[in-house]
Amino acid sequence: MRSSLVNRIPVGILGATGTVGQKFIVLLQDHPYFEIAELVASEKSAGQRYGDIVKWKQDVPVPASVATMKIKTTEDALSAKILFSGMDSSVAGPAETAYAEKGHVVISNSKNHRMDADVPLVIPEINADHLELVRKQKHSGAIITNSNCSTMFLAMTLAPLQAAFGIEAVHVTTMQAISGAGYPGVPSLDILGNVIPYIGDEEEKMETEPQKILGTLKNGGIEPAPFVVSAQCNRVAVVDGHTETLSIKFREKPSVNDVKRVLAGFSGLPQERKLPFAPVHPIIVTEQQDHPQPARDVWLERGMATIVGRIRPCPILDMKMVILGHNTVRGAAGAAILNGETYVELGYLES
Amino acid sequence: MRSSLVNRIPVGILGATGTVGQKFIVLLQDHPYFEIAELVASEKSAGQRYGDIVKWKQDVPVPASVATMKIKTTEDALSAKILFSGMDSSVAGPAETAYAEKGHVVISNSKNHRMDADVPLVIPEINADHLELVRKQKHSGAIITNSNCSTMFLAMTLAPLQAAFGIEAVHVTTMQAISGAGYPGVPSLDILGNVIPYIGDEEEKMETEPQKILGTLKNGGIEPAPFVVSAQCNRVAVVDGHTETLSIKFREKPSVNDVKRVLAGFSGLPQERKLPFAPVHPIIVTEQQDHPQPARDVWLERGMATIVGRIRPCPILDMKMVILGHNTVRGAAGAAILNGETYVELGYLES
């Protein structure tokens, strides 16, 4: 970790009034590298004080320094070089490109550019080297993305297993929290005492993003990892925390203990460099037979861990397990912040 | 359907104060064949009026004729020949055997005898012929069982597909309602805003019962169907209705439309004979992209249907889909009642 940043780096928040934007604000309070300097939201909020117009849905108050900031729009010139983007996908595509063309480094949580050939889709424990892709981008700035929230915990679990045993196929069924849908998001009449067995576009993301993340940087592009994902995505009445059941087919057949050992021992660049948002243990293996559970485990490692339990043989593929993570922290705003930290740590900002 | 039963058949309810027992009482009101004549519960309720001591958890009142009945115990001799059993599995094993030895026909929802070699595990749309097994039983009465609640909807979905295309393997992940755990059952602190990714014994039942149900009566026993099931069972904050995601591998590869056609066209003995509890359509195929949902669909066919949606190809096995059914109606008390109707309809009672 950079032992001290005498002057913190000013950053802007795009989509500042949305639920991801709010989470950026909560998580960046007192951040050792970054300091919130600018807030961008839609036209209709322009010029207003953030605290006056935001529909705040967090369980800590709006930080005082942020509450009084005036909201800017995408029309305004921004002075911060680094922009964390929680923009809605309906507008993020061209807006993020425009910021990158003006020289900004856009650390985005939006889906729009994730699968672009020259945009790194980064989980720094896994593929910090993919950041090199930004040098291929044709603008003076950069766009860096993190994965879909459900993909995050899947990719995190698969990465060490792929390295150790090779992965051929993964079945995944998700039980996803309502906070993943933003605000107003899921109507209560649709989810209270109910399950919705469909989330638009989610299965497609889970079936393609992991291969890019676990792919290999080669000839200036990413060669995707060659395994198959089959996803079934459901919304359940949970506020925070996506639970996923997996069944995995391996190239080399590990024992249950092999799998546990490899998962529990996983770490990467954020851990080596002790980045501020790095979980000490990116993967926690639980031995409690009815865990992981969102209501109990989602805040382990300050919401930055992937928790894996119930590792046991599968009579069809090879190994079954249950995984869990905090969808708006490790699965969204926290992921982007760790990407930002990695970007700074690796010296890209100065280069 | 028996055009009229001049005198309804008196039946007893075992485990009458439990949640399955309560459901028997609700569903048997005004039944054309059966009339509740006796209630059996634990020692401590003996001799008391049912309405005075039951912790009633239904959304219709206790029927007046039942409320005033005196509760009997397993010590008392019963006059009803047919006994519907919702006994707790901690006591059902020997108790049900004892009743059968005294000449009673025990139509049980309990798990204890389901896998006994001489006990039929019956879903009458699928294997009414398995009732023949009762002739192998060594007592003057009989024990007949229905499947586990989660198995019910899985077996119902698999049966026509097995007949049409042959099944090799099935992955299933369940999201099960709290009513499946009885009362007091799941503590609210464990499930409100939470998912519990474990239900004791449930995966074992789902991985073995379907093969017996879809098995073949041969040489006086059941030859189980030769497919593999891999189950992952979860509890979610839903009151009634188990949702399950499936991925199926077939011997012969059907198209999505083949699967829909075969499922929607399924029917069996209960439909032919127009039994009182028979759903007109035992399987309903929905085309709504975000269905089936417990809060919307669980009462289709008075809770006796299996609803199947989101039928689509699987990139690993062959076909994915989502299924749903009412766990305490079709998955428990209603299943037993339909077994009772089938038993009577096929003339076993007189034989």
Place this chain on the structure above:
Amino acid sequence: MRSSLVNRIPVGILGATGTVGQKFIVLLQDHPYFEIAELVASEKSAGQRYGDIVKWKQDVPVPASVATMKIKTTEDALSAKILFSGMDSSVAGPAETAYAEKGHVVISNSKNHRMDADVPLVIPEINADHLELVRKQKHSGAIITNSNCSTMFLAMTLAPLQAAFGIEAVHVTTMQAISGAGYPGVPSLDILGNVIPYIGDEEEKMETEPQKILGTLKNGGIEPAPFVVSAQCNRVAVVDGHTETLSIKFREKPSVNDVKRVLAGFSGLPQERKLPFAPVHPIIVTEQQDHPQPARDVWLERGMATIVGRIRPCPILDMKMVILGHNTVRGAAGAAILNGETYVELGYLES
């Protein structure tokens, strides 16, 4: 009850795609007087088949005869004389007036005209005589309203107590179901595991409507009943059923048994005339110490009852109790239908 209507009366549904409109459609299936003939919704649905565009949120399917009806808009001339209105309050005011001017009888659940001096606010057990007010209306048709959903159960409880003992003041705190807010209504992030201690306009309605409903028809107007209501309204995570705690100050001091007797004995015109939607017992007094509960009692009398429990002395005012009713049945669509039945029964339609 009209012993038979050889030809059922064709009716239209205004706001047919909303949650109240949907409830009208469910409840009017097989109605002995009324037959759904026309559906009106917003411009953007015009000309489309109801079943194709409605976001159906009921747990029974769209009736087949309704699913294929083409949707009309407020621009279209309607042939049905009676129109049940579940229009959103943002448009109901002038739209309902316009229909009345064209000669239609608008039986409305919307709030807009409730407090108009010449519009009857009717709960037929209490004030069927208020229907006379329609003769004061200056158009060829009529507008008839039912109360706010929370007011319904309060007014129903107060009416017999006012007649027997005189009421001076009532404190009420509500715990209201999400279905009362329509669809999409309350965002799940706002209510899952939460209480919202505010519902816009609701306290004002509860503090003024009961006095009109319990008022006296005099000189062609309504003299409101002279008691004071103080309301505190909350939204809770319940799908259907408003629970309310009351504390009442009486002019003459009744005993607990007096109150129970008067409430349990209440009935009115709908009961005398045996109207189709009339509950046999409009008020049910429960002796279970932890009832009424929405999940258990809301469907008593097919959702048309007011259930009262925990009647006990109050150390400040005189008597405390808890009341409950089904907010979208007795508190909305069912109330309007009973108003329509009363209107027909009393011969207004022919006059």
Place this chain on the structure above:
Amino acid sequence: MRSSLVNRIPVGILGATGTVGQKFIVLLQDHPYFEIAELVASEKSAGQRYGDIVKWKQDVPVPASVATMKIKTTEDALSAKILFSGMDSSVAGPAETAYAEKGHVVISNSKNHRMDADVPLVIPEINADHLELVRKQKHSGAIITNSNCSTMFLAMTLAPLQAAFGIEAVHVTTMQAISGAGYPGVPSLDILGNVIPYIGDEEEKMETEPQKILGTLKNGGIEPAPFVVSAQCNRVAVVDGHTETLSIKFREKPSVNDVKRVLAGFSGLPQERKLPFAPVHPIIVTEQQDHPQPARDVWLERGMATIVGRIRPCPILDMKMVILGHNTVRGAAGAAILNGETYVELGYLES
């Protein structure tokens, strides 16, 4: 605040495996005065390691130093002088007395001794002087209690208003969280999508405890404050946070602004002495029209605040408002810890 305790005071936890006991353990981690030294639970856990047998329901892990502690029983002699008690009320009465007789200072959250004439019922912002009562106790140790969880927020709100304007009467309706009932506590079938309008004994506590807390120490006893409380208690589907609607009658009539000013300005001994668990602002007045809400506000001041909103006139009594607090922190374990801190701070431990 005691600037430093070179050696932390060893404390024992009675009822250590229950939900209140668990909360003590979470909250006392890294406490500047107290250090957990002994754990007491029921006979059946005796001698086992805490981490092996506790059904842990917190969202942070069992502290490592506690997980390995061996559990003692009430038979064992304890070395810690101060004992925090979260014992179940079925056993707390004689057990706490026995500990006091052996010289221990029992800081109890249990209800058993609260209303004993010689036992202080303390909220240190209000009545730290009541601790003097312990000198009347006939044993070598002491018993000190905190209020019922629902009483806490009510008493906290009433205290400054009583001092400023005099209180004559208070209506309160509660909407209480499930965590207040312990574990297993409320069955999920009873509360998911439901309201239970009854909590055993709760109304009695709320109607008598505030008068003792706001009472006056006189002639070695407490003269209770002379106002009347009428309580109606309900359980709702919230995990943490009790919401209460109040209507208050004052002796002198304040304006809305008077009430806000007096509440927001309240503080007491814990604030003056800057005790570790003291909230900076014991009462927070919110101006957001739909707050306080448990899901948003319950963690203000680390769960130690009482949040008051919607202050407005009442047409029957004088002023209505909504209050909220964290029932297992400020309303239970946190309250006891603050009592312990006050006891130490005031020098009782040495005396």
